[in-house]
Amino acid sequence: MDPSSDPVSNVTSTVVYNLQYQHDWVSLKVHETTAQRPLIRGLPPKRLYTHPDDQIAALEREGATGEPLDQTPELEWVLAVHPEEKWCIKRFSEIFDSIERNGPREKRLVLAIVHNDSTVVYYLMHEGMAKPRQN
Numbered sequence: 001m002d003p004s005s006d007p008v009s010n011v012t013s014t015v016v017y018n019l020q021y022q023h024d025w026v027s028l029k030v031h032e033t034t035a036q037r038p039l040i041r042g043l044p045p046k047r048l049y050t051h052p053d054d055q056i057a058a059l060e061r062e063g064a065t066g067e068p069l070d071q072t073p074e075l076e077w078v079l080a081v082h083p084e085e086k087w088c089i090k091r092f093s094e095i096f097d098s099i100e101r102n103g104p105r106e107k108r109l110v111l112a113i114v115h116n117d118s119t120v121v122y123y124l125m126h127e128g129m130a131k132p133r134q135n
Helices: 007-022 052-065 089-098
Strands: 026-031 039-043 076-081 108-114 120-126
Touching: 007 026, 007 039, 007 076, 007 108, 007 120
Parallel strands: 076 108
Antiparallel strands: 026 039, 039 076, 108 120
């Protein structure tokens, strides 16, 4: 099968291109997973998410010492999908199960939804329950 005619490959390559050239991500690689769906791994230009507990502690430290919040980027997993695909909780669970846990950070991924006009919309997804952000 010609990879250029595979819809999953097309969606994945569109997201890789968008991350690299529109959002300045580096070290982008496509990984095959046990969930039979490729995941993209890459480094964004700045940190995408700070856990609310860490955010509170960092703001308190910044207020006391003047030291700013650590914005060192972390490697992120990205799942590229098309809105016409049928996804269910079980399928997302299989994707999360295919991600190796490294360190204390909970599993999360960036869900990249590619529309027919090549617009890409990004959402953060966490495995299980996630505490809401403090604004």
